[in-house]
Amino acid sequence: xxxxxxxxxxxxxxxxxxxxxxxxxxxxxxxxxxxxxxxxxxxxxxxxxxxxxxxxxxxxxxxxxxxxxxxxxxxxxxxxxxxxxxxxxxxxxxxxxxxxxxxxxxxxxxxxxxxxxxxxxxxxxxxxxxxxxxxxxxxxxxxxxxxxxxxxxxxxxxxxxxxxxxxxxxxxxxxxxxxxxxxxxxxxxxxxxxxxxxxxxxxxxxxxxxxxxxxxxxxxxxxxxxxxxxxxxxxxxxxxxxxxxxxxxxxxxxxxxxxxxxxxxxxxxxxxxxxxxxxxxxxxxxxxxxxxxxxxxxxxxxxxxxxxxxx
Numbered sequence: 001x002x003x004x005x006x007x008x009x010x011x012x013x014x015x016x017x018x019x020x021x022x023x024x025x026x027x028x029x030x031x032x033x034x035x036x037x038x039x040x041x042x043x044x045x046x047x048x049x050x051x052x053x054x055x056x057x058x059x060x061x062x063x064x065x066x067x068x069x070x071x072x073x074x075x076x077x078x079x080x081x082x083x084x085x086x087x088x089x090x091x092x093x094x095x096x097x098x099x100x101x102x103x104x105x106x107x108x109x110x111x112x113x114x115x116x117x118x119x120x121x122x123x124x125x126x127x128x129x130x131x132x133x134x135x136x137x138x139x140x141x142x143x144x145x146x147x148x149x150x151x152x153x154x155x156x157x158x159x160x161x162x163x164x165x166x167x168x169x170x171x172x173x174x175x176x177x178x179x180x181x182x183x184x185x186x187x188x189x190x191x192x193x194x195x196x197x198x199x200x201x202x203x204x205x206x207x208x209x210x211x212x213x214x215x216x217x218x219x220x221x222x223x224x225x226x227x228x229x230x231x232x233x234x235x236x237x238x239x240x241x242x243x244x245x246x247x248x249x250x251x252x253x254x255x256x257x258x259x260x261x262x263x264x265x266x267x268x269x270x271x272x273x274x275x276x277x278x279x280x281x282x283x284x285x286x287x288x289x290x291x292x293x294x295x296x297x298x299x300x301x302x303x304x305x306x307x308x309x310x311x
Contacts, residue, residue: 015075015252019050023079025064027057031196031278032240035111036080038272039242042263060150060310061085062097069098073105073247075256080110081243083295084152091300092150092310101296105248106241108260109288113238114195114218114277115156117227118207120186128210128230135166143169145179145188150310153179155299156192156213156236158306160227163234183207194238195221195277213237220274237295239281241288253285 020043024036033055040051056064065085071077086100098104117128123142125131135142146153149172161168171188173179176197183191184206191198192213201207211227212218213236228234242260244253263269264280273280283291302308 015255016047016049018076019052020047020075021054021077022051023054023056023064023068023077025056025058025061025079025081025085028055031113031194031276032080032082034276035240035273035278038269039080039110039260039263042266042269043259046259046263060089060093060148062089062093066097068243068245069103071245073245073249075244075248075252077245078107078256079104079243080240082240083238083299086241086243086292087295087299088150088152088155088303089310090296091303092308101293103246105244105246105253106285106288106292107244107248107253108242108257108285109281109283109291110240110242110260110264111273111281112214112279113240114199114220114279115152115213115236115238116193116195116198116202116277117156117160117210117213118183118191118193118198118202119210120183120189121205121208122186123189123208125210126208128225128227131210132164132166132230135164135168139167140169142190143171143188144190144192145183146170146172146191147176147179147193148172148174148310150303150308151176152194152236152238153192155303155308157190158308159236159302160192160231160234162306163231192236199277218277218279220277220279239291239295240278241292257285 022040024033026032036053040053043051068079090096090100125134144157180197182188184201202209211225213227215235261282270280
């Protein structure tokens, strides 16, 4: 065995021998950050080195993601990314600092986020079928909010409009929080958004839940129908995953995948995530890689066909 190969094997066997940085490309306090900090706490225990969460927000997740894309593939700089940063942004933005698929090593698909369709209680409907009928009977009356043009909220709504054959007015905001607040206050009437943002308002009666946007019902809310049960073929799923830079050695990827899956199986983490509408997922690196590639192809095609941009 050559000297370089021996050094590489030794480095993997000794891993980790210093702190690991876990980059979250969004601000602290959101569901991604909560999940990342829970993971970091467990990995610190199991790997024997500090795992430090570093929030690098900005440019729709691109700033923090680019730090990892350009890092050494040694396992000491990792990323909690999402469907939006890796499968949507490359199609939405004409100038990208990285490639969402090629520049990263998929390590573990950490979780799926329950994505909801909600309306203000003043909208006189109780399900998706009634909503479509109401929208067709009241053209121009319904406004939908989003966290900004090109966001998952925006894409969810545009896909729904096309599949259901309706038209609504898009009202983009600078972030998810104001989009939720203006739907609660009836400035906008419709919102497609993560349950982490909408379900607290559903529980208090300030928003009405019509369905979830995933292909199948959520195990966290089995009584809530999917939008696809009324609009066949409609689907938009949001996931979070652990990534490293491209070129990470397979033994290192497998070790981190195993450690991540074991960490997220912790009952306390599952309970905390269940409470905010985040469903923990266990997957191999190969399975996660397929999800990434399939979604990048699917959403990239949809975004280009519909002419959606982040402007």
